[in-house]
Amino acid sequence: MRKMWYNGRRTNLYIGESPNGGTMLSLDRISFSVETEQGRKQILKDVSFTIDSPFTVITGPNGGGKSTLAKIISGIYTPDSGKIYFNGQDITDLGVTERARLGVSYAFQTPVRFKGITVSDILKIAAGKDLSVSEACECLSNVGLCARDYLDREINNSLSGGELKRIEIATVLARKTPLAVFDEPEAGIDLWSFGSLIKVFENMRDSVNGSIVIISHQERIMNIADKIVVISAGQVERQGTKDEILPYLFKHDSMCDALKGKV
Amino acid sequence: MIDQIEKNLLKEIADLHGIPEGAYNIRKNGQTESRSENANVTIVTKTDKPGIDIYVKPGTTKQSIHIPVIISKSGLEEVVYNDFHIGQDAEVVIIAGCGIHNSGACASKHDGIHTFYLEKNAKVTYVEKHYGDGEGTGEKIMNPQTILYLGENAYLEMNTTQIKGVDSTDRITKATLEAGASVVVSEKIMTHGKQYARTEFQVDLNGEGSSAHVVSRSVAKDQSHQIFDSLINGNSKCAGHTECDAIVMDDATVSAIPRINANNVEAALVHEAVIGKIAGEQLIKFMTLGLSEKEAEEQIVSGFLK
Ligand SMILES: Nc1ncnc2c1ncn2[C@@H]1O[C@H](COP(=O)(O)OP(=O)(O)OP(=O)(O)O)[C@@H](O)[C@H]1O
Ligand SMILES: [Mg+2]
Numbered sequence: 001m002r003k004m005w006y007n008g009r010r011t012n013l014y015i016g017e018s019p020n021g022g023t024m025l026s027l028d029r030i031s032f033s034v035e036t037e038q039g040r041k042q043i044l045k046d047v048s049f050t051i052d053s054p055f056t057v058i059t060g061p062n063g064g065g066k067s068t069l070a071k072i073i074s075g076i077y078t079p080d081s082g083k084i085y086f087n088g089q090d091i092t093d094l095g096v097t098e099r100a101r102l103g104v105s106y107a108f109q110t111p112v113r114f115k116g117i118t119v120s121d122i123l124k125i126a127a128g129k130d131l132s133v134s135e136a137c138e139c140l141s142n143v144g145l146c147a148r149d150y151l152d153r154e155i156n157n158s159l160s161g162g163e164l165k166r167i168e169i170a171t172v173l174a175r176k177t178p179l180a181v182f183d184e185p186e187a188g189i190d191l192w193s194f195g196s197l198i199k200v201f202e203n204m205r206d207s208v209n210g211s212i213v214i215i216s217h218q219e220r221i222m223n224i225a226d227k228i229v230v231i232s233a234g235q236v237e238r239q240g241t242k243d244e245i246l247p248y249l250f251k252h253d254s255m256c257d258a259l260k261g262k263v
Numbered sequence: 264m265i266d267q268i269e270k271n272l273l274k275e276i277a278d279l280h281g282i283p284e285g286a287y288n289i290r291k292n293g294q295t296e297s298r299s300e301n302a303n304v305t306i307v308t309k310t311d312k313p314g315i316d317i318y319v320k321p322g323t324t325k326q327s328i329h330i331p332v333i334i335s336k337s338g339l340e341e342v343v344y345n346d347f348h349i350g351q352d353a354e355v356v357i358i359a360g361c362g363i364h365n366s367g368a369c370a371s372k373h374d375g376i377h378t379f380y381l382e383k384n385a386k387v388t389y390v391e392k393h394y395g396d397g398e399g400t401g402e403k404i405m406n407p408q409t410i411l412y413l414g415e416n417a418y419l420e421m422n423t424t425q426i427k428g429v430d431s432t433d434r435i436t437k438a439t440l441e442a443g444a445s446v447v448v449s450e451k452i453m454t455h456g457k458q459y460a461r462t463e464f465q466v467d468l469n470g471e472g473s474s475a476h477v478v479s480r481s482v483a484k485d486q487s488h489q490i491f492d493s494l495i496n497g498n499s500k501c502a503g504h505t506e507c508d509a510i511v512m513d514d515a516t517v518s519a520i521p522r523i524n525a526n527n528v529e530a531a532l533v534h535e536a537v538i539g540k541i542a543g544e545q546l547i548k549f550m551t552l553g554l555s556e557k558e559a560e561e562q563i564v565s566g567f568l569k
Contacts, residue, residue, distance in 0.1 A: 074551055096550040105551065112548040115480075115508070116566035125562060126552045171552065 023088070024179055024211040025051040030072060030082035043068050044234045047082070051179070051213060053226035054205045057242075058215045059249070060231040066215045067109050069231065070181045073213075074106035075099040086179070105175045109183035109215070111168040113156050119167055120151040126171040139170045142200045144193045162188040173200070178210030186218050198224060222246060265289075265296070268364050272333040275394040275427075276360030287329040288315055290343070292336045303353075304328055314344035314376075321350030321382065328357045332375065337367025337401050342374045349417075351382040358390045361405055363429075365397040372404040379410070381417035381444075389421045395428030402430040409436045413444035415470065420447045425460065426568065427453070434462040440501075442470030450479040451568050454487035454515070464493040468501035468530070477505040482564050483515035492520040497530025507536040510567060512560075 032044040044065050058066050071077040073084065075096040084092050091099055114122075123136055131139070137147040143166035153159060155167065165188045172180050182201075189197060198220065201212055214221055222228055228245040230237040238248060265273070269291065286304035289296040293313075300306050303323040307316045317328065330345060349355065365371045381387060395403035411419055417440075425432060438446050446466065454460050466475045475495060483489050495503035507519040523532035541563050549559035 076547055076551070096547060097553065097555050100551050100553040108548065112542075112544045114545055114563065114566060116569045117563070118566075121562070121566060122552075125549060125554060128553055175552065 023050050023052045024086070025073065025213075026085045027069075027073075028083040028085070030069075030079045030084070032068060032072060032077060032079045042234060044072070044079070047231070047234070047236055049229050049236055049239055051211050051227075054211060055201070055225045056211065056213045056227045056229065057222050057225035058213060058229045058231055059217060059222065060237065064231045065234040066231050067183055070106055070109075070183050070213075070215060073181055074104055076106075100177075103177040103179055103210075105172045105177040105180040107168045107172040107180070107182045107185060109187070111155075111164040113164070114154070115156060117155050118151065119153050119155060119170075122155060122167070122171055123151075123174050126174040128175075131174070139174045140167075142173055142203075143167070143170045144196055145170070162190065165189060166193075169197075169200075173204060176208055178208060179213070180204070180208075180210070181213040181215070183215045184217070185214060186216060186221060194220065219246070219250075222249075265291070266335075269333050269335050272335070272362030272364055272394065272396075273331055275396075276333075276362040276392040277329055277331045277358050285327040285329065286317075287331075288317075290330070290332045292334055292339055293341050304355075309344060312344050313341060314346070316346045316348065319347070319349045319353045319355055321352055323350065323353040323355060326353075326355045328355060330357065330359045332359075332361045332373055334361070334363045334365075334371050334373055337365050337371055337397075337399055338369030340370070340372040342376065344376045345378070347377065347379045347387075349379065349381045349385040349387055351414075352384045353382075354386040356388045356390070360390075360392040360394070361407075362393075363395045363397070363403040363405070365395065365401045365403050366399040367401045368399055370402040370404055372402075372406075374406040374408070376408045377410070379412065379419065381411070381413045381419060383415045383417065385414065385417045387417075387419045389419060391421070391423045393423075393425040393429050393432070395430070397428075403428060404431045405429055406433045406435075408434070411436070411438040411446060413438065413440045413446060413473075415441045416443040417441075418445050418447075420449075422449050424451045425453070426451065429460070430456075430458050432458075432460045432462075434460070436462070436464050438464075438466045438475065440466070440468050440470055440473035440475065442499075443472045444470060445474040446476070448475075448477040450477075450481075452479070452481040452489065453484070453564075453568060454481070454489055455484040456487060457485070458487040459489075460487070461490040461492065464495075464505065466493075466495045466503065467498060468496060468503055469498045470501070471499045472501065473499070474502040475504065479505075479507045480509070480567060481507075481517070482510045482512065482568060483517050484512045485515060486513070487515045489515075489517045490520070491518070491536075493534070494522045494524070495532055495534075496524045496526060497532050498526045500527060500529035501531070503530070503532040505534045507538070509538045510541055510564065511538060512540065 030047040033040050033042045140147045225242045229239040288298045288306050303320045305318040361373045363371045464477050491507045493505045509517045511517050517538050519536040521534040523534050546559045
């Protein structure tokens with residue numbers, strides 16, 4: 001069962017070789033709604049954008065629909081309408097597992113807790129193979145954790161919020177997929193580690209040669225973005241390079257408040 | 264002579280690959296197959312009923328005692344009484360277990376009744392594994408009873424596992440604790456097919472400062488049925504905790520019947536029971552790491568019972 005999903009196919013998935021000229025992921029008029037007690041609630045409406053550069057940051061106010069979008073990309077939610085293309089392939093109808101095996105990773109905003117599953121277990125599952133101690137060590141030291149202290153720890157309530165978040169990031173790093181979506185990776189991570197976290201993303205970009213999508217409210221993360229997409233009230237409010245978007249974000253008062261609230 | 268099938272049973276229940284170190288008594292198809300004693304551990308066959316008395320000298324340390332039971336003859340039914348007398352300050356590891364290989368059509372049944380008498384300050388780790396296999400249609404039945412008497416400041420840790428192949432089990436564990444004594448029980452059960460497992464715990468916390476910690480983790484698959492029935496009587500200033508944590512799959516059913524009785528105003532008793540299917544978000548997390556739903560389920564179950 002523990003085989004490498006990419007088995008030498010990984011290079012085929014690299015960004016430069018995708019059929020439609022370097023677009024890793026493209027969302028085409030995605031709409032999504034849920035049934036609530038008060039009736040149908042529209043959460044995403046006609047969201048279209050492409051991810052074609054190493055670093056894309058998705059930002060916007062709380063409740064805007066960012067995490068929902070990440071779940072649509074990873075296949076956890078199925079859109080009511082619209083299409084998703086990964087490397088030119090229509091993946092709209094593929095399930096979570098199939099997308100994961102194609103090379104999509106998603107680090108949850110709220111990491112899942114388990115009973116009896118250890119850090120070393122989940123890293124093995126993520127890597128799709130047995131990891132040597134030094135490989136596991138590398139994964140964990142990237143997120144500032146010492147393998148000796150953590151490999152045998154269970155992923156349950158005994159871990160602090162920040163530790164869980166770091167382990168969540170480490171599992172996605174261990175997968176080394178061409179597309180990785182991180183949902184507010186900085187949340188709960190202390191300021192001291194924040195700089196190293198940014199370095200980790202930069203290293204990841206250089207070694208995997210794929211695309212990293214970071215959902216974030218942090219200006220320091222937006223500063224390393226090639227592209228910023230602002231999602232608000234379920235729609236793309238604006239998108240562009242960081243030079244185009246950052247001035248807009250920080251003069252826009254209501255948005256500013258929302259962002260300040262998170263930082 | 265121990266043949267290949269029996270060797271496998273021994274491996275499953277006692278991790279034994281050969282003759283164990285330390286004292287042992289191997290019971291096979293209703294009779295003592297081999298036995299080893301030493302200066303600190305004496306084993307005496309009972310004369311009034313099937314079974315043995317095991318005496319551990321006071322002050323004994325670093326001793327392991329293996330008492331596996333294997334049944335490879337279809338249709339054998341037995342009730343065995345094993346009594347453990349653990350002297351003051353002694354510290355021992357006792358590895359018991361029962362493996363049944365049933366290749367016939369008749370039921371094979373082993374009811375082991377284990378009684379432990381722990382003197383003051385004695386410390387016991389008791390490991391028990393139950394395992395069944397064999398291609399026959401005959402049922403493999405085990406109804407173990409464990410009766411624990413813990414003297415002052417005695418400590419007993421009991422780890423029981425029943426993961427495979429036992430069709431029907433009705434387990435009773437009873438403990439009586441004197442002042443400062445403590446008992447820690449951890450039980451792991453997995454049932455599948457049409458299996459039935461009932462476990463009953465009854466703990467009397469009589470002495471001041473005594474404590475009990477009972478944790479049962481189980482997985483019920485297919486059409487199997489499990490019952491967890493626990494009772495803790497807090498009769499003095501004491502601490503008691505029972506926990507039943509069960510995963511239900513397919514058409515299986517699980518019932519938890521917890522009771523905690525505080526008969527003393529200083530008794531601190533807690534019961535927790537969680538029964539439900541595998542959390543959807545756990546499955547999804549593993550699927551985002553590339554596992555199929557089935558693989559994710561297997562990983563979650565095996566971690567849970569680890
Ligand atoms: N299953 C659901 N049922 C009802 N409402 C939902 C559901 N999932 C999401 N929503 C709503 O959809 C909106 C978007 O939620 P989402 O989690 O995507 O926001 P977000 O942009 O990630 O916010 P944050 O910055 O706080 O993480 C919110 O108003 C949320 O309450
Ligand atoms: Mg969110």
